[in-house]
Amino acid sequence: MFVRARSSALVSRAGLKGGSVFPPRTPRFSLSARTLSTTSPRSQTHASLVEFGQRHVTKGIGRQVEAIIEKGEGSYLTLGDGRKMLDFTCGIAVTNLGHCHPKVSAAAAEQCMKLVHGQCSIGFHGPYLELIQRLLPMMPHPSLDSFYFWNSGSEAIEGAIKMARSVSGRQNIITLQGAYHGRTYGALALTKSKTVYAEGFHPLMPGVFTAPFPYWHHFSLPPTTPASELTSLCLNQLELLLQQQSAPKDTAAIILEPVIGEGGYVPAPPEYLKGLREICDREGILLIVDEVQSGFLRTGKNFAIEYSGVRPDIMTVAKGLANGFPLSGIITRREISDGLRPGSMGGTYAGNAVACAAAVATADAFKNENILENVNARSKELFGYLEPLRSNPAILDIRGLGLMVAVEFASPTRTSVHDPLRNPHAPAKLASRVAKRCQEKGMFLLTTSAYEVVRFMPALNVSKEDLKKGCDIFVEAVDEIVREG
Known part of the structure; x- marks a missing residue:
């Protein structure tokens, strides 16, 4: 009775009706008929859909082209304005089997009619376990036998960060210069490829330290610098970091990409990776190998770390794992993952059944369709098409592994005035201009890194003819842009 009387008194004093103690809110905007339109996208024009997207999709996303992607098939994308584009981006090394691979799409469709969502905290589901069965033989080391998707x-x-900190009882993580590990807050703290990803979002996760990566340009050295020299420089600086900034007893893990992606598609020398392994073993530090972009046959092996023979303690994967379906994985040794408390890992959609079914079909296609053989054959052809460009003074380097390949241009502006490789006579913004010209000629190509770099990541089953077509477009674009100055 007291509560009811008190509520009535509050309503009376506020002069409100309907029993609410809060004043009515005045709408900040009115919902026009246009806003409430339920017109099907299929009945709208391409231009109107693009305009709608420009108004309502967050400005935090950048796009190469203002167009609707309507269809993907193999190495091609069809846009709503009628253009058919050769795609040498593969959704950033995601659709490794090309767009809408029929067996992968069929497996996902079939799974949709059985079980779409089998929450991992409720129980196992078949595709999750089938996927582990497919991946175990692909692992770069037999000790990697514990999976979380x-x-x-x-x-x-x-x-991986949570796991490393939990099982080691230590807090600090060492990342490498030029690394890209993601844009969520913990991952963003480890990303050191460009400031644009973290600009305005600080403070980030604490306990992160940065060591140099063996990339000649970071040291203002020529691209011909021996790998042994770069390895010595970097391992010495890492040892110094452990003496000056993060004591080994405080360091949980060192994380690296065996081929830095957003940092410029630079492979780490095998001797450097072996040196990291030795330091980690000596100090009880975990080695986290990020194969998100370089994994699943992209570099000519199942995983790029195989070129060195180095054993990861924890390995992260995603992108090409399920050929376009959202799925990632954390793979480690059971002796590490057995130290985790049940419930410390989890997520509503973790290891989604449809995505896992797609990944099973993807793994089967890798094996049954001789994808690895195609990668290595096309890689030789790709380097063969690109190597003649080295004679052009606008080209600094051509590098990569498998079908993860980059071309670095000289720059008059983007590097430091103290960089001896800075070329005041080179055309400005070569990477972005060449990528745009390729787009105008019918091919998508992405830039990368703080330097002037373009990267090639065609589908791993790209045909000989489509690879040549893409390379011809690129060589023509480079020639035209360099002549334009």
């Missing part, structure tokens, strides 16, 4: 590469990095 999540949704995105960033989430896999977040989980």
Whole structure:
């Protein structure tokens, strides 16, 4: 009775009706008929859909082209304005079997009619376990036998950080210069490829330290610098970091990409990776290998770390794992993952059944369709098409492994005035201009890194003819842009 009387008194004093103690809110905007339109996208024009997207999709996303992607098939994308584009981006090394691979799409469709969502905290589901069976023989080391599937590469990095800190009892993580590990907060703290990803979002996760990566340009050395020299420089600086900034007893893990992606598609020398392994073994530090972009045959092996023979303690995967379906993984030794408390890992959509079924079909296609053989054959052809460009003074380097390849241009502006490789006579913004010209000629190509770099990541089953077509477009674009100055 007291509560009812008190509520009535409050309503009376506020002069409100309907029993609410809060004043009515005045809408900040009115919902026009246009806003409430239920017109099907299929009945709208391409231009109107693009305009709608420009108004309502967050400005935090950048796009190469203002167009609707209507269809993907193999190495091609069809846009709503009628253009058919050769795609040498593969959704950033995701659709490794090309767009809408029929067996992968069929497996996902079939799974949709059985079980779409089998929450991992309720029980096992078949595709999850089938996927582990397919992946175990692909692992770069037999000790990697404990799997946790999540949704995105960033989430896999977040989980790897949690795991490393939990099982080691230490807090600090050492990342490498030029690294890209994602854009969620923990992963973002480890990302050191460009400031644009973290600009305005600080403070980030504490306990992160940065060591140099063996990339000649970071040291203002020529691209011909021996790998042994770069390895010595970097391992010495890492040892110094452990003496000056993060004591080994405080360091949980060192995390690296065996081929830095957003940092410029630079492979780490095998001797450097072996040196990291030795330091980690000596100091009880975990080695986290991020194969999100370089994994699943992209570099000519199942995983890029195989070129060195180095054993990861924890390995993260995503992108090419399920050929376009959102799925990532954290893979480690059971002796590490057995130290986790049940419930410390989890997520609503983690290891989604449809995505896992797609990944099973993807793994089967890798094996049954001789994808690895195609990668290595096309890689030789790709380097063969690109190597003649080295004679052009606008080209600094051509590098990579498998079908993870980059071309670095000289720059008059983007590097420091103290960089001896800075070329005042080179055309400005070569990477972005060449990528745009390729787009105008019918091919998508992406830039990368803080330097002037373009990267090639065609589908791993790209045909000989489509590879040549893409390379011809690129060589023509380079020639035209360099002549334009």
